[in-house]
Amino acid sequence: MSFLDLKNVTKIYPNGTKAVHETSLSIDEGEFMVFVGPSGCGKSTLLRMVAGLEDITEGDINLDGKLMNEVDPSERDVAMVFQNYALYPHMNVYNNLAYGLKNRGIDKETIEQKVNDAAKLLQISDYLQRKPSMLSGGQRQRVAMGRAIVRNPKIFLFDEPLSNLDAKLRIQMRLEIKKLQQKVGVTSIFVTHDQVEAMTLADRLAVINNGIIEQLGTPIEIYDNPKSLFVAGFIGSPQMNFLDGNLKNKTLSAEGFEIKDINSDFEGEVTLGIRPEHLSQSENGLISLRVELVEQLGSDNLVYGQLKNKKDFCYRCPGNQTIEKGSNLSLNIDNNKYYIFDKSTGKRVN
Amino acid sequence: MTRFITSSFSHLILLIGILIMVVPVWMIFASSTHTSSMINMNGLQMFLGDSFYENYLRVLLYQGGFFKEITALKMFFNSFIMATGVAILSVVTSLMAAYALVYYRIKHATLLFWIIFITILVPLELRIFPTYSVMAELNLVNSYFGLIVPISASAIATLFFRQFYKTVPDELLESAKLDGANTWRFFVDFLIPLSKTMIVAMLIFMFVFGYNQYLWPLLVTTSEQYWTVVMGLKMMSGSIVHRFAFVIMSMVPPILIIIVLQKHFIKGVFQDK
Ligand SMILES: Nc1ncnc2c1ncn2[C@@H]1O[C@H](COP(=O)(O)OP(=O)(O)O)[C@@H](O)[C@H]1O
Ligand SMILES: [Mg+2]
Numbered sequence: 001m002s003f004l005d006l007k008n009v010t011k012i013y014p015n016g017t018k019a020v021h022e023t024s025l026s027i028d029e030g031e032f033m034v035f036v037g038p039s040g041c042g043k044s045t046l047l048r049m050v051a052g053l054e055d056i057t058e059g060d061i062n063l064d065g066k067l068m069n070e071v072d073p074s075e076r077d078v079a080m081v082f083q084n085y086a087l088y089p090h091m092n093v094y095n096n097l098a099y100g101l102k103n104r105g106i107d108k109e110t111i112e113q114k115v116n117d118a119a120k121l122l123q124i125s126d127y128l129q130r131k132p133s134m135l136s137g138g139q140r141q142r143v144a145m146g147r148a149i150v151r152n153p154k155i156f157l158f159d160e161p162l163s164n165l166d167a168k169l170r171i172q173m174r175l176e177i178k179k180l181q182q183k184v185g186v187t188s189i190f191v192t193h194d195q196v197e198a199m200t201l202a203d204r205l206a207v208i209n210n211g212i213i214e215q216l217g218t219p220i221e222i223y224d225n226p227k228s229l230f231v232a233g234f235i236g237s238p239q240m241n242f243l244d245g246n247l248k249n250k251t252l253s254a255e256g257f258e259i260k261d262i263n264s265d266f267e268g269e270v271t272l273g274i275r276p277e278h279l280s281q282s283e284n285g286l287i288s289l290r291v292e293l294v295e296q297l298g299s300d301n302l303v304y305g306q307l308k309n310k311k312d313f314c315y316r317c318p319g320n321q322t323i324e325k326g327s328n329l330s331l332n333i334d335n336n337k338y339y340i341f342d343k344s345t346g347k348r349v350n
Numbered sequence: 351m352t353r354f355i356t357s358s359f360s361h362l363i364l365l366i367g368i369l370i371m372v373v374p375v376w377m378i379f380a381s382s383t384h385t386s387s388m389i390n391m392n393g394l395q396m397f398l399g400d401s402f403y404e405n406y407l408r409v410l411l412y413q414g415g416f417f418k419e420i421t422a423l424k425m426f427f428n429s430f431i432m433a434t435g436v437a438i439l440s441v442v443t444s445l446m447a448a449y450a451l452v453y454y455r456i457k458h459a460t461l462l463f464w465i466i467f468i469t470i471l472v473p474l475e476l477r478i479f480p481t482y483s484v485m486a487e488l489n490l491v492n493s494y495f496g497l498i499v500p501i502s503a504s505a506i507a508t509l510f511f512r513q514f515y516k517t518v519p520d521e522l523l524e525s526a527k528l529d530g531a532n533t534w535r536f537f538v539d540f541l542i543p544l545s546k547t548m549i550v551a552m553l554i555f556m557f558v559f560g561y562n563q564y565l566w567p568l569l570v571t572t573s574e575q576y577w578t579v580v581m582g583l584k585m586m587s588g589s590i591v592h593r594f595a596f597v598i599m600s601m602v603p604p605i606l607i608i609i610v611l612q613k614h615f616i617k618g619v620f621q622d623k
Contacts, residue, residue: 088540104530
């Protein structure tokens with residue numbers, strides 16, 4: 001049994017909403033797991049069941065070898081960082097950090113030492129006497145982290161903790177969280193709807209859709225080998241291009257071109273997926289793109305345009321290439337870097 | 351220039367308002383420092399006389415009532431006990447009632463709350479006889495307990511605390527739980543400090559409410575030993591200056607309470623912001 005074990009966990013809210021369907025998942029000690037998915041897919045619900053803030057309708061949750069289903073949140077020894085931080089407004093930073101320790105009956109000197117250590121680690125030592133209302137967004141974020149770290153819990157739970165920060169701070173805090181987790185080595189679950197955040201933070205990633213884990217794996221596995229149309233569309237930025245097509249006798253006919261010798265016996269309507277970065281210009285390429293807009297990011301250019309059949313399409317190329325608006329590009333797919341999905345079920349078939 | 355005129359004008363109106371409220375009180379105070387013959391001959395006075403100590407000491411220590419058993423000093427003591435009791439008891443019960451209504455998984459908590467709330471529509475006067483017979487059955491007539499308890503369940507205070515608790519974000523409770531706080535600790539460590547301002551406001555409000563009770567103490571006390579100041583205003587006999595002195599003194603405790611507690615009140619308001 002691994003450190004945290006979810007077995008067929010289901011959550012149905014009293015109003016009948018089925019937020020999580022028979023989800024099973026194992027997380028190893030020290031692992032950084034990220035739940036990623038669109039808003040409303042049930043990420044928070046799953047996390048809150050681990051914390052004990054929501055009852056489990058069906059299934060089992062084991063943490064460190066103990067069944068958690070009926071254990072009160074105050075007894076679970078988990079720490080959570082909320083989206084709006086949920087700092088204690090009437091306590092200064094020191095007491096915000098110390099409160100959980102006091103409740104555990106730890107003596108004053110040990111508390112002081114632990115709080116000071118955590119404060120140093122998070123660089124908030126200068127604000128220990130301030131109330132949360134006198135801190136900036138980034139500082140509040142650190143206090144929330146400090147409150148989690150100081151208790152040295154079995155597991156850290158993060159529910160979109162970065163989404164209230166501005167873009168620059170978000171990237172900075174993202175890095176700090178990752179570094180901190182590696183330093184402290186505590187098992188963590190991080191919930192986000194931002195796939196970039198998910199990719200950069202995760203040791204392992206669970207892509208969730210409609211209360212179901214669609215795919216579980218390392219960020220690279222999921223990026224390289226998406227198992228469903230949903231995962232393919234959700235992970236990667238800019239989004240994967242999708243084209244309609246038909247697969248028969250190992251030959252894919254899309255609108256305007258064909259691909260032969262496909263490694264699949266599937267026959268029928270399919271969706272072809274191509275990542276913008278898996279294309280290159282070549283004479284007599286498969287795909288002909290009429291350029292409408294070029295976004296120059298410096299290192300890369302994002303080229304947006306339409307195919308012959310008026311479908312929107314995106315191509316990513318190195319920033320040193322100059323591409324004129326209105327020109328026609330001839331593109332080839334890099335060797336075998338395309339994904340074919342059954343159009344009716346969304347399952348990968350190649 | 352026009353701004354100066356309009357602002358002077360509004361100041362003038364405010365000043366007139368203040369005078370209308372303060373002058374009668376001042377006249378009673380000024381008159382209460384004269385001798386009764388002076389008042390009887392010359393009417394109410396605007397300036398201080400020289401019988402202040404004489405009049406006030408007499409009022410405080412004079413044995414009044416039908417059986418000459420009660421002094422004004424004792425009445426102040428009774429009123430203070432009653433008002434403080436009502437204030438503390440009603441704030442404590444409202445805090446706890448609101449906590450249960452908001453945070454416990456009570457079926458039909460909203461309905462329950464509205465049932466509590468409509469008791470505001472049933473004034474004490476309407477239930478005074480049944481309440482009295484309960485107190486009589488329990489042998490609590492002529493006791494502080496009987497004076498305090500029946501008027502110490504406050505629907506208004508419960509309403510205020512409930513509405514406040516409802517604005518406290520759920521994450522705070524959840525966060526506290528994960529930090530190992532149980533139900534009781536959340537109440538003591540979070541809700542009470544967070545609602546400090548409101549608690550002080552309610553203490554003032556309920557103190558004045560308790561202090562101003564007239565009909566209930568009149569009914570539930572037969573022994574003069576339990577007379578309160580507001581009852582005494584009517585019961586005390588004596589000359590006009592002594593009555594004036596008593597009126598003036600009867601205004602002091604509520605004002606004192608406001609002065610003492612307002613410091614916390616204002617501090618609380620600004621800290622929460
Ligand atoms: N307390 C609740 N009662 C009923 N339905 C809820 C409740 N909380 C969340 N839901 C529903 O459950 C689903 C999953 O919600 P949530 O886990 O918050 O999604 P996410 O965090 O992925 O955005 C949503 O459809 C949401 O509307
Ligand atoms: Mg959420």
